[in-house]
Amino acid sequence: NQNSANLESNKLTLTGSSTVAPLASEIAKKFEAEHPGVRIDVQTGGSSRGLADATQGLADIGMISRALKDSETEQFQSYAIAQDGIGIILESSNPVQSLSNQQVVDIYQGKINNWQEVGGEDAPITVVNKAEGRSTLELFLKYFQLTNSQIQADVIIGDNQQGIKTVSGNQNAIGYVSIGAAERDISAGVPLKLLSVGGVEASTETLQDGSFPLSRPLTLVTKETPSGLTKEFIEFAQSENVHDLVEAQNFVPISPQKLVQVP
Amino acid sequence: MTKSIHNNLDRHKIAEIQPLMQIHQLSLFYNQKPAFKDVTLSIPQNSITAIVGASGCGKSSFLICLNRLSDLIPGCTVSGHIQLGTLNILSPKANTTALRRRIGTIFQKPNPFPMSIKKNITFPLKEHGVKDSQQRHNIVEQVLKDVGLWSEVKDRLQDNALTLSGGQKQRLCIARTLALQPEILLMDEPCSALDPISSGIVEDLILRLRQKYNYTIIIVTHNLAQAKRIADYTALFWVDKGCGRLIEFAPAEQFFNAPNNELTKAYVNGIKG
Amino acid sequence: MTKSIHNNLDRHKIAEIQPLMQIHQLSLFYNQKPAFKDVTLSIPQNSITAIVGASGCGKSSFLICLNRLSDLIPGCTVSGHIQLGTLNILSPKANTTALRRRIGTIFQKPNPFPMSIKKNITFPLKEHGVKDSQQRHNIVEQVLKDVGLWSEVKDRLQDNALTLSGGQKQRLCIARTLALQPEILLMDEPCSALDPISSGIVEDLILRLRQKYNYTIIIVTHNLAQAKRIADYTALFWVDKGCGRLIEFAPAEQFFNAPNNELTKAYVNGIKG
Amino acid sequence: MWKPKTLSLFPLRNWFKYRKDFLLVWLLRGLSAIAGIVILLILGFLLREALPVLEEVGITAFFRDDSWNPGEKSYNLVPMIWGTGLTMMGAVLLATPLGIVSALFCHYYAPMPIASLYRRLIELLAGIPSVVYGFWGLVVLVPLINRLHPPGTSLLAGIAVLTLMILPTITLVADASFAKVPPEYLMGAAAMGLSSWGTIWQIVIPSAKSGLFTGVILETGRAIGETMAVLMVCGNVVQTPDSIFDPVRTLTANIALEMAYALDNHRSALFVSGLLLLGVIIVLAIAAELVDREAS
Amino acid sequence: MNLSGLKMIRQNQYGLDKVISLFFWLVPLIVTSLFIWILGDIIRGGIGQLNWAFLTTAPLDTGRQGGIAPILVSTLLILGVCLAVSLPIGIGTAILLAEFTPNHNWFGRLVRRSLDVLAGVPSIVFGLFGNAFFAKTLGLGFSILSGGLTLACMVLPILIRATETGLSAVPQEYRLSSASLGISRTSTLWHLLLPAATPGLLVGLVLGIGRAIAETAALIFTSGYVDRMPTSLLDSGRSLSIHIFDLSMNVTGGDANAYGSALVLILILLLINAIASYLSGKYSKTLKV
Ligand SMILES: Nc1ncnc2c1ncn2[C@@H]1O[C@H](COP(=O)(O)OP(=O)(O)OP(=O)(O)O)[C@@H](O)[C@H]1O
Ligand SMILES: Nc1ncnc2c1ncn2[C@@H]1O[C@H](COP(=O)(O)OP(=O)(O)OP(=O)(O)O)[C@@H](O)[C@H]1O
Ligand SMILES: [Mg+2]
């Protein structure tokens, strides 16, 4: 005869990043299967919701698609569960094969407006940028040392797949998206290609070995030091048990030496 | 003929008859524009009152005040006083539902409900508490016979009432009202859509109602011959400066033979009946 | 009186008059149920034909065949033949728009459009190509005077036609049809909503139209006195086994004084007019 | 003549029957009060969430700042008001005639089976998720427009997709109001040999006016409030468009794009855009009210 | 004469009128072909996924594999809650506005305009509101109930406006003659006005259901993302539209199942609309004839 307190402790709620949510759901299902009686609800709504809900105690665990900012490390404990890379994509029939970092910066600042200037056809460039606040954007800006207000975008997108669909449907577009997602779509025949960044080929391999410069961790955050079921779940999500799930979602498992474990 | 008998009967009684409905200084406005003004008259119990007058003089408007149907017309306001027995009809506290059961109305334009012929009659009956379906059926048969419609529709009682011809519709509306046995019947040109035969049936019916069941009937008609035939009292409305007025209200005999007002005289004589 | 003059005039001419509209074996069905059957008659040019008969015998249904309005009623089918001059009215190829301009209709239930009084008349005119607004205005004045409505509404031509009284509405509908100057007028109990004065006006109008403007008029009426007063020819419809039949069609004089059919005799004599 | 036992036939009805109408009115009042409360709650909620940034930077910042860049503390919403207004207007201007013509077609032109098929089709379209419209717009429409004039994601794409989305609303509401045009009018018009078009333009449409008006209101609401599809095809660049091929961002897309990542003042500022949207709608509602009053 | 259902097409037409009629055929043709294009895309993409297993199994691999059974159930529950709440409130308010509030009454005008405002509130704002009010303040959490209630708020203006239009189109004569027979307003409403207003009501219902079933943004924050089979109304449940959104915008390689789910959604809608019009037809029949 279980009492309600017991039941309560058998339920876990995660909210936050839409990038992490599908992965977290899969991990949760596997966890539930291994721990009968436990229920884990994964909700989405964006990284900021993850942080907000974790603060207010509405969620046991928040999910964010980036590392904690310096200002946030005070408040939260964070545990990365996977790694995601950002690659620059073009439509596959675009003759341009590579771009230097400076060319990318110039294109995004509107200084280069035509593919001719970088060795392509005579066609205006459609610059696809991410919406304000997205961690992919922040990563991109940081690496190319830009501010968002300098960027002259023609299209602003939200989610990953929107970026892929926008670029794959427009021969003259340039954008940046998750490498794993792009790789998967390319192998499924979507007309896309990934450009190398800073001379490093964009692929899950270079991401895994740490040589690809543009990457972000997918992170679980808690307000307090995790304990009980929360701790158990985070440990599970970081374990090798779930590496197949991480890879199935086109992310890269965290290499063991970088792993921050629950104390 | 029954007609003359009862007419004579009444004429003698006039002085004794109790007024059933007293109307005092009644006016009706559509959006502040008066349709008729300052009508004062008393409707005697158990009588037939005919209202005549030119088109647009406010006859229909007058009728709809009497059972507060005017409430339903947006922008329509009524002033004055109507007393029915102990009931002040225009009082905001009057129970209009009960009032309208006591005072039935037949409209100029027949308007059966969009339901079956039978249900047009049984639905109001049910609403007024006649629970027994056999009894309802009997009433349906009875009132349809009364209006001379039974033989025409007895095989199609389940048909939609909107498929009836104009005259049939009107008789159905009369039947539906009779089924509720009101004390007073307001009829707004009930025969204008009827052929002479049905018209005759309805006239006979009106006389019978008045005679045997003590109905009080107020009827608007354009047919002076009809008014002459059936009315105990007759009222003439006329438009004066764009607003209806009661010109004369008198026992029918006097109205048609020795009217007080010049206008009445001209009206009853000078026109094609 | 004009009436008797033109009546006498016509009676002499009957043999010579060209039939304007020849109706042969006409039947109308509502969802396969016949409303009337096998009606054969010829409407002479420049005449007034009255159709009388009990409610529900198919008079209105008969009228709506003549200008193919029956097309508009779902489930309504017509068989037989109607010839108007060289035009086969029931042919699927007949231009109904043009046909209906030639044959105007006045309905039993007045149905002015929900627009201003003036626009009710000018809008169809515009549709039929009267481009000059002064001319349209003149026609409005003319036809409203013709139906005796001008003095009543001349100050409120911009008011919505739905605020008119029943009789005013009906006269407006007549005016709006007259404005189009049809050759033939079908009138379905045009006076049933009118007081005797307006009724008289309309009767005079009908006679005038027939006399001065050579209209051919077919009028359904319940008022036998009216039929007697104005009709050159009269037709009696009657229900036989649930289906309307043409009982008798004859010059009015003969119809009322020496009818061939027993039923006609009973009808013209035995009823309250 | 039917001779009744008057007294037993109409027994005194019980309290409930006498009070039925009274109860009904109060029941109805209660129900509409709930509807009213929802509106107030939403307004209150938006105000509460928007208040922090309004207190900090004031209302004028949202109209006067250089740009929309909440990360750098500038909050100009004006280009997005244009974006919202232009997409909405374009879509309503296109969808209204198309919808009304569709409804007229169902009523007066199409034979029964075709009309009911067409109606079914339109009903279906009312329920296709906006993602699907957006998706279709993104993979089909945008590349087409891109060929005309890059980048393809544009005001035009937004208007086109929105038009499709709101078309069912106006069509179905118009259809229902045409069903109520009194047949006597049509009969009268036919009897005078009026053309179909004349009848429709002068009689059918004026008699169905109030229903059509409702349809326009509802479709406008949907056009203003629509988020996902617009977000996918409009390009979302914060700028006042110079041409129909320029990308724009609507207020709703702004909320949807950024809410998930917004913190503190940025989040609060997004609620201001929600509030502003409501303001736009209130202005439109007042305009509608004036037009309505004028008409009646 | 009963003329409802008059068709102009039965008249033959000439000249300009003929041109205009051509136009009247052209517009639906264009609209239809556009929509067949969209529907065709969905059907082409989705028909391959559609089989019994797809409908009866749970999603696997974040929805790329497996079926949509729990999502189907959640969708229907959310819709059920939404309609159970919004129908009585919507119809009640519409009746109050159309039958018991004079047209020029300031209160009626205010309510109507407020509803118009409500109709234009973006769905994401409804979502955030629902999250704050139903999920947090009322403590319902991420649940089917929260989602259904939020949707109810959303479809309310559509329901009310359409029903009201239907009611106000009923001829005044019915009210007059019903009142003259001493029939209470309640019965008049039930037996005469509502049956006559069912076409309008049905439009509101169809539009409302359409809006509710297609809704994404409002549900992400209220009924949630959990794709487990719900066991009570207080469980979180993912709706089909969210599933479609997630698969097409957030899950790489989810397009095929997104199409499959969209096709299922459309089939459900077809079914619900058919049931709704059948029931409303029956309602107006049982009460009318
Ligand atoms: N709903 C209304 N709104 C505004 N004016 C109206 C309305 N109903 C009637 N009127 C006007 O009020 C006056 C009286 O109309 P009413 O219908 O009472 O006349 P009536 O005597 O019954 O005429 P008829 O014999 O033609 O039926 C007319 O001038 C008419 O135009
Ligand atoms: N639309 C319809 N559908 C089915 N039956 C109809 C329809 N219209 C009329 N009827 C039936 O056809 C018959 C003839 O009707 P019609 O209206 O022609 O009669 P009428 O002679 O004009 O009668 P009235 O003098 O009462 O106007 C009637 O029995 C009527 O019930
Ligand atoms: Mg009258």
Ligand SMILES: [Mg+2]
């Ligand atoms: Mg008739």
Ligand SMILES: O=P([O-])([O-])[O-]
């Ligand atoms: O939802 P995000 O993963 O892009 O934060």
